[in-house]
Ligand code: ADP
């Protein structure tokens with residue numbers, strides 16, 4: 210299709226779209242977890258002793274009794290078949306941010322030709338997908354490609370519904386033939402175990418006789434964009450790279466802040482309600498929905514759960530968002546920066562640690578200065594983030610998240626902690642060695658008798674910090690919208706495990722030496738503050754002054770790009786951290802560096818190729834066509850003696866020439882291949898290819914502002930962001 214035909218057609222299709230017929234609202238209890246083989250269903254279908262044993266593994270982390278597998282498998286199969294499932298799948302989480310699954314039928318054929326269903330324990334416990342094509346960063350070569358999946362009983366199995374069938378899904382870990390973790394779940398489970406071990410020691414040192422297993426929790430807020438599928442079909446960049454590589458900013462963007470928390474458009478709300486119903490059926494507790502800052506941008510957040518389950522549920526949530534969007538004629542963009550100049554999408558990962566006996570260990574209560582347990586755990590986080598801030602930056606590094614971090618709406622790439630005035634004040638007192646009291650929560654009288662008295666939090670919110678204390682948890686805000694949450698959770702758990710181990714050593718020694726628990730804790734925390742308070746920052750994280758101060762005075766790292774951040778994974782300090790905490794071996798860590806570096810290079814490579822292709826085959830022809838029109842007009846005007854002038858022709862011709870020259874420059878940058886190291890290659894992508902792409906875009910966007918609208922081939926920002 211030439212000119213703007215595809216755009217016109219897209220708009221016609223959207224305008225004439227029949228709304229999806231409304232479904233009768235359902236009650237929560239009719240939907241809740243109907244597709245999950247949870248404890249309740251296990252209890253109904255398993256012999257009592259089998260159920261009790263499994264429950265102990267799931268809830269208290271006790272070792273799995275392998276001999277139960279056959280009984281459990283049969284119960285699972287019967288339940289799955291009663292729901293209509295004919296296939297099952299081991300679901301796993303490779304080092305991409307995706308979810309992987311291989312489906313197998315329950316079907317088996319007997320010698321007389323009749324078909325029966327079959328599912329033995331060994332099929333539940335272990336699978337062997339041919340995983341040779343998953344990224345593994347050199348851990349396996351293709352000739353020894355065996356990889357195994359193994360059942361994770363702590364994350365419930367569930368049924369994935371499609372319009373005409375069901376698949377029974379079993380969450381699993383994915384490991385190599387030699388036992389190395391090839392996935393994101395294995396390290397998450399290990400990091401939890403390490404954190405539990407260290408936290409238990411600290412809690413015992415604090416004088417607790419009974420200490421239940423400590424687990425980490427996660428509640429992830431997911432931002433996303435919805436764009437009509439008809440527009441996406443005419444944008445190869447959106448289709449293949451998930452973001453627009455060209456596009457002039459619309460006259461109206463987000464400057465009025467009129468989208469944020471605005472009324473949700475009906476078409477979108479119908480979509481959201483279907484997403485929520487699907488999530489409820491999967492036992493995922495969707496809780497909040499609203500419009501985000503940018504036009505076309507929205508957010509969904511579930512209630513927090515145990516980190517391992519939350520991570521699996523987060524992957525499911527992304528799948529459900531994407532699949533449901535298509536049914537509503539949308540494409541759900543989880544890219545961190547689909548539209549330049551407009552807010553990007555993040556994933557705020559709320560994280561805490563706690564257990565049954567001591568509760569949420571990051572809950573300060575009303576008097577934080579007297580709450581030794583809270584102070585200890587919060588102090589451990591402060592120390593960890595200061596020591597390993599660059600690691601936190603590395604685990605959220607990706608080509609797409611680079612557009613967000615450091616841009617003016619997202620957290621800066623410098624990792625600091627926001628504590629809020631109350632907690633910051635308590636820790637300042639500890640540093641001075643005189644702990645006296647806590648600032649109190651206030652109340653607010655609105656001056657109108659009919660309004661309730663409002664409770665005021667002890668500290669305000671801060672939106673500019675990458676890592677903020679938010680009342681009873683930390684919120685890691687720099688995570689990208691498309692990223693799996695496991696990486697950040699692994700880093701946070703491991704860092705905390707390391708700090709708690711350090712603290713446990715100190716506390717145990719001091720108390721053994723006769724110190725009171727109180728004095729021992731305060732001494733350790735004073736040391737933390739003396740050495741690590743540089744990481745605490747309660748001011749504006751976007752400001753120039755902070756960027757200068759953070760690096761020059763506080764010695765914090767400002768790792769702007771993925772090329773700068775990923776090599777942190779090769780630091781001996783990080784290698785030691787992961788191997789000491791038994792979360793990742795050196796080989797496993799190295800394989801992650803290799804894999805993520807390759808992903809970074811590949812993403813930029815794909816984008817650069819798209820830029821070249823679209824500039825040459827869509828944008829240049831439109832510009833050339835327009836130039837011909839202008840030249841024809843000028844010639845005709847001259848014939849009748851009118852003075853038309855050449856200024857517009859000159860302008861468009863100049864931009865078109867520059868466009869072609871910039872495409873040439875990008876091609877040259879892209880064809881460079883002789884790199885001594887992967888690090889060099891990444892730096893080339895960051896410092897040469899990326900800027901060369903921006904240069905092409907600059908001329909293309911300038912042309913979009915000149916060329917006649919009926920010749921412009923690509924759906925515009927205005928169309929994609931505002932037509933629903
Ligand atoms: P906001 O936008 O104000 O940050 P939301 O309500 O959108 O808040 O999201 C907060 C998230 O934090 C929710 O997923 C919530 O369940 C989660 N959360 C609350 N308490 C904890 C906790 N102890 N551990 C982990 N996540 C938590």
Ligand code: MG
Nearest residue numbers: 430557559684
């Ligand atoms: Mg939040």
